[in-house]
Each structure stands twice: as C-alpha cells, then as structure tokens.
Amino acid sequence: MSKTATTDPSKGHLGVRTGDDYRASLDDGRELYLDGKRITDPASHPAFKPSVDELARIFDLQHDPEHAPLMTWKDPDSGLTLGRAYQPTRTLEDLRAQRRSAELWLRESMGQHGRSPAFMSSIALGLYDFRHQLERNQTGFGANAEAWYRHCATNDLVLTHALGDPQIDRSADPVDDPDLALRVVEENDKGIVVRGAKQLTTLAPTAHEVLVYLSASFTQRSAEQFVVWCALPLNTPGLITLCREPFGAEPWGHAHPLAGRFDEQDAMLFFDDVLVPWDRVFLLRDGALARTGLGRINAWSAYIGHIRYRERLRTLLATATMLAESIGVDGFRNVQEELGKLATYTEMTEYFIDAAEARATVTDSGLLAPGDTAASRVWSAEVAASAVAVVRNIGSAGVLMQPTENDLGNERLRPLLDRYMRGKNIPADKKSRLFRLAWDLTGDSFGQRQDLYEYVHRGDLARNRINIFKRQDQTEIRSRLERLISGPAGPTTTAHTPEGERS
Structure with missing residues (x-):
C-alpha cells in the first residue's frame, strides 16, 4: 500500500525563520533511526542537538539588524522577507549579494557545513x-x-538532496536488478509510487524536505524508467531515514570542538512504496533532459560550493599557521613553503568564484546564472587531500597526543603538562586545545569524513574529467597542427657541394 505525507514541516511558518522556529519544526513525526532506535525529536536528541543549535543560531542572524540586510531580501510577489539564497539573480549585483550572504553563512560554520541552507536553497x-x-x-x-x-x-x-544509489553491485544494470536504483512502481490519479533507496543524504535527519533527482551514472545506462525527479517532506509515511554513527558525541570536552557543532549527519533514505503526489513530480523518464538539467539546476550551488570550500581552506590555513607558531617552526623554510601551498589553494578558490561571476550568462528563464565551474570543481577535489596534509605534516605527532580538560584539571598532572606540553609563548591548556582542533579538523572521525566529503560530493572525479575533455573544442588548434605536420619537418635546403668537387 502506498503512503503520502500528512504533516507540513513548515507548520504554517511564513518568511525567514528564527532558531526556535527551526527547532520546533523538526518534531514532525518523521521515521528517523539512529543505532537501531527511533528518534522522535532530533532537535532535543544529544546526537543532533548541537548541530541543530548551530543552524538555529545562524537562522537567528537573519533577524539581527546588522546581518538581516545581507542575509535576506524582500520578495515583491509575496511581500515576505525571505532568505537571500532563494532570491532569483537577474543582475550581477544580485549574484554578488548572494555571494556575500553565503560568505556569512559559511564563515559562521568555518566552511564545515556542506549542506548549509545557503547551498541547498540555491538548488x-x-x-x-x-x-x-x-x-x-x-x-x-x-x-x-x-x-x-x-x-x-x-x-x-x-533542504537536502538525494542523488546516489545504493552500493549493491555497480557492475550490474538496474534493468536487470531493480533494487539498484530508485524506481517508479506505480502511477495512479494521486501521483507516482516510488520504491528503493538513496545515499548519501547529508543533513536529512535535521532537514525539512528532500529533493530527489537521478544520479548521472544511470542516465548514461539508458535506464529511462529509473529517471525521476521529485520532492518530499522528510516526514512522508514510508520514507525512512537511517543515520550513520554520529561524530563528536563523546564526553571529552574540547576534544571535538568542530564535530560537536558541525556534524551534519549523513543518512540512507529508504522509500518503502512512497506516494509522491503529482504536484511534487518534476521530471519522468527523460534521461537526456536529466543530464542537461543536472548541470543547470546546480549552477548556483556549484558557485556557493566554492565559497564554502574557500572558507574551509581558510580554516585549514589559519590552523596550520597557528600550529607552526605554537611550536616555533613558522620560520622554517620548508614549513613556510607548505603554508604557501595552502595559501595558494585559498587564493585560487577566490579566483574561481570571481570567474564564475565574470562568465555568468542569462538563462532561458531570464536569470543570471554563474558561469560553469566544472574544471575548478575537479581541481578542488584533486587538492583536497593535499590541503589537509599540510596541517597534519606541521602538527605531526602532536595532534595524536594532547591532554583532555580533565587532564588539565588534575593537580598531579598539571605541573608536568605546564612544563613538558607547553609551546612557544603559548601555555599548555591553550596549546592542547589548538592541537585538538587540528585533530578534529583533519584526523579523527569527523575530520576524515570531511576529507572524504571533499573528494566525493562533487561527483565521480573520473567521469567529470572525461566530460571536461569531451566538451573541449580542439578544431582550430588541431587544424593548425595538421598543417604543421603535413609537410617536411623544417625548411627544405639544397645540398652543399664543396667548391673542388664541382664539375
């Protein structure tokens, strides 16, 4: 039997939210599981509360007189004050206003929120x-x-989005094994009934709605019956959210300063014969249109994604610099070179954002969309591990062994910590917190997750490289090279005959 949604997660809310609005809206009856147990209200559960509170804090900034002009805009159609990321960009100034708003959202999360509302709203x-x-x-x-x-x-x-299909057997075709991809199993007068699963749905436990659209891989296999774009509230009956193990939940004080605030949670979504009403269906069975649309609808989010990555790089660079200063190696040539590498990455990302604006084009609907950023997204994935390695290399073994807050408060241990675990012009307690921050950013479960996220969330790297290669127009340069190699390789010369050998 199919199911359909019964509760609107907006709860009658109109206009920009407050933090309390956001917290209350998550108690909506969704079927959410963590570690085998059903969670009824993620806003109050210890595994989710810190990240919910962090988003709630940023929502409240939309009502702060200092930040509201940047983070919001007045919609002329509804008369409501709305989030800036939802504003249709018709001019370059509109686009740059969206950039400045996203910079604030993402600076507040130090570049750790991949599924920030600044990102998903733009999709x-x-x-x-x-x-x-x-x-x-x-x-x-x-x-x-x-x-x-x-x-x-x-x-x-x-919002969140669901793209990836289950990792069951990627060598098989979904036509032969329908469980390999989300599919439509029925159409009726109310809508379509979908069955299957989607991964990796970041932020699903604390989002209101999910946008489902086809991963690019299946559009290339001509499995047209699996092409479906739709959106659903996450409390839709039959839609089950299964969370991974949370990060940063251990009671070790400052050991997880980032994970404790910014763990967005990743989830599997199971669609147990879920009815999607017709008014929530956007595309069916057209693989070619899905391939075109995949790039089009992500034009703004790719632009915002660079802003988020720049903030992450800035966080990595500042952390690496502070580590180097804390142990007196900031003057070493090899360390400065490593910091310079990371600084170069940070500046390059700024160039990509500027280029997206410089190459912005007007779409067929009249909006000004950021220019294509496919090549710079590939570059970002390629350098992500190298950026993290700079922090690890400078912190070295120090990121592995640092005292906890309880260690620092122990009367027997504290004199030893002050003597042997201090840094250069930095006391033991502050140094330990800095190195714990570096560990959380690059080495522990949260840091490893963030590193992997940078590699995978932009899509299949090999496929993206191939697509960039295939779209290159080499006609003109190939023509010149063909002319160059069509004749002898160099000037034609007459053989020299010595004077004495002439007849």
Missing part, C-alpha cells in the same frame, strides 16, 4: 530556473517546480 532556485524545460517533459511539471520553489522560499525550509 531550489536552480530547479525554478529550469522550469520551462521541465514543462516540456510533461505538462504541469514546470509549474510544479515553480510552486515547490516558492513553498521552500516562503517557509524558509531546510
């Missing part, structure tokens, strides 16, 4: 921008996309 904007193409897929789908975008924007919803 809803991308879907809105693509609505005319979706309308060609089936009458009403474009209107559905516009209505969903407006619903998300006016209710200031926290």
